Amino acid sequence: MATTTINPVRAVNLTPGAQDHVSLKTWISVLGVLLGCFMAVLDIIITNSSLRDIAGTLAASSDEISWVPTSYLVAEIVTIPLTSWLSAAFSLKKYLLVNSILFVFFSVCCGQAHSLELMILFRVLQGFTGGVLIPLSFNVILTYLPPAKQPIGMAMFSVTAVFAPAIGPLIGGWLTDNYGWPFVFYINIIPGALLIAAVWFTMEKQPMNLSLLKKGDWWGILTMAIGLAAFEIVLEDGNRKDWFGDPGIVKLAWIAAIFIPSFIIIELRKKDPLLDLRLFARRNFGFGSFINLILGVGLYGVVFILPLYLGQIHGYDALQIGEVIIWLGLPQLLVIPLVPKLMKHFDARIIIGVGILFFGGSSFFTSDLDSNFAGLQFHIPLIFRALGQPLIMVPLSSVSTAGMAKGRESGSASALFNMMRNIGGSIGIAGLSTLLSVRERFHSARIGESVSIYSSAVQERLQQSATYFMSQGSDPSSAHMRAIGAVGGAVRRQAFLLAYSDCFLALGCVLLSSAFALFFMKRARLSGAVGGH
Numbered sequence: 001m002a003t004t005t006i007n008p009v010r011a012v013n014l015t016p017g018a019q020d021h022v023s024l025k026t027w028i029s030v031l032g033v034l035l036g037c038f039m040a041v042l043d044i045i046i047t048n049s050s051l052r053d054i055a056g057t058l059a060a061s062s063d064e065i066s067w068v069p070t071s072y073l074v075a076e077i078v079t080i081p082l083t084s085w086l087s088a089a090f091s092l093k094k095y096l097l098v099n100s101i102l103f104v105f106f107s108v109c110c111g112q113a114h115s116l117e118l119m120i121l122f123r124v125l126q127g128f129t130g131g132v133l134i135p136l137s138f139n140v141i142l143t144y145l146p147p148a149k150q151p152i153g154m155a156m157f158s159v160t161a162v163f164a165p166a167i168g169p170l171i172g173g174w175l176t177d178n179y180g181w182p183f184v185f186y187i188n189i190i191p192g193a194l195l196i197a198a199v200w201f202t203m204e205k206q207p208m209n210l211s212l213l214k215k216g217d218w219w220g221i222l223t224m225a226i227g228l229a230a231f232e233i234v235l236e237d238g239n240r241k242d243w244f245g246d247p248g249i250v251k252l253a254w255i256a257a258i259f260i261p262s263f264i265i266i267e268l269r270k271k272d273p274l275l276d277l278r279l280f281a282r283r284n285f286g287f288g289s290f291i292n293l294i295l296g297v298g299l300y301g302v303v304f305i306l307p308l309y310l311g312q313i314h315g316y317d318a319l320q321i322g323e324v325i326i327w328l329g330l331p332q333l334l335v336i337p338l339v340p341k342l343m344k345h346f347d348a349r350i351i352i353g354v355g356i357l358f359f360g361g362s363s364f365f366t367s368d369l370d371s372n373f374a375g376l377q378f379h380i381p382l383i384f385r386a387l388g389q390p391l392i393m394v395p396l397s398s399v400s401t402a403g404m405a406k407g408r409e410s411g412s413a414s415a416l417f418n419m420m421r422n423i424g425g426s427i428g429i430a431g432l433s434t435l436l437s438v439r440e441r442f443h444s445a446r447i448g449e450s451v452s453i454y455s456s457a458v459q460e461r462l463q464q465s466a467t468y469f470m471s472q473g474s475d476p477s478s479a480h481m482r483a484i485g486a487v488g489g490a491v492r493r494q495a496f497l498l499a500y501s502d503c504f505l506a507l508g509c510v511l512l513s514s515a516f517a518l519f520f521m522k523r524a525r526l527s528g529a530v531g532g533h
Helices: 006-013 026-056 067-090 092-112 114-129 132-143 147-176 189-202 216-237 247-269 277-281 285-315 319-330 332-346 346-367 374-402 406-451 458-469 478-518
Strands: none
Touching: 006 092, 026 067, 026 092, 026 114, 026 132, 026 147, 026 189, 026 319, 067 092, 067 114, 067 216, 067 406, 092 114, 092 132, 092 189, 092 332, 132 147, 132 374, 132 406, 147 285, 147 319, 147 374, 216 247, 216 406, 247 277, 247 346, 277 285, 277 374, 285 319, 285 346, 285 374, 285 406, 285 478, 319 332, 319 374, 332 346, 332 374, 346 478, 374 406, 406 478
């Protein structure tokens, strides 16, 4: 069902006899959908720099405003597996056009929202339409481009997957500071218009196949949507609500625990499933998807934890944070064009291993933070990360999907591969958020044991602080209380420094551990420079 697709190669008149030749019309189609994918990934992270401003306008609390990014991500996760099936039913061109137009429309609606309820509604609809653009761009690369040209397509796809999260905070912060938070949504208008034009003028009309809707794997769709949505909400809201200490989180966890296994059983037993989960049994795709899951942990985990650190410890604003994180993105633009050439001369598994070493190893540069470790000190670690990410993303996509048949298998492979990365991102954010809280409490307790109010060093520090506050006009009693507060704040700040160090250390260990999967992957036979199909 979902794995039955209309071969979009026909839409650009790319015949099998064309072999390695790719027409300008085809490249415009590929670039158009990749631009849409870039927007969809960017919108996952771009609002993070503006949440405080959005909360102020919509009169929302810090817990309530967290639904602005969460609702989009949950909707995107749910819609990705449906994309292949629906694009086959409604035809690729019509499905792309309608969703592209609606994505731009709902983006404008988000910028116009004047209540939290409307904002969440429009973000959900934006996620449903934007999520379509991610797997279709991956699928178009596998079906439009011949094997020898696919490394170029995968390299461009990696820009959307790894560069968009890096540049998102800078764009979001700059737009919010200079024009206001609605423009983080209005920014989709121009690239959205280019995407619509590319699809409209380069793809020929294709017949719809609405009979596929009658054969729909409806039980699979229902169990997947409920299970994944519940699982995502648990991950996104768990730490804020004390995980299983909250009855709502417990209920959602039970729902996910029931519906996700039910979905897996249904898909494995069905002849024409929504998603062909049997693809995971293929060694390269299974282990490649695992690495992609861990890659998602690293991609979104870094972009989550670093802004928190810079904002909380050093008081950086959104624009300053973006100016630091941009170093995670810019170097990639220099590396990405070189990766297809490297794949012609080296085993893709070796390239991936080097990428994991760079990406994971860079976290150890930031695993021993002190109060002076700020923006400039992050440039070297971020550059190493930026060098590693394309070395993982491009060859991993090619090796994992090598040998996949166009159409039926590539549709499921695209959905599963992209879904794994997004789920990894949610796991990474939830895990780091929880680890930060747990380790901060641990270090506060340990430091507190050695910081006694009866200690001579502490008494001397209190006296110095009290003298300073009295010189600022405080009376002796309030100056003493403020001095105690200052010492407590210093203890908590040091505890957070150690907790952030632990988070970066854990991130590095998790990323490096994914390299073991490479030992179980087979060397893919690449036609030209990419995984043969």
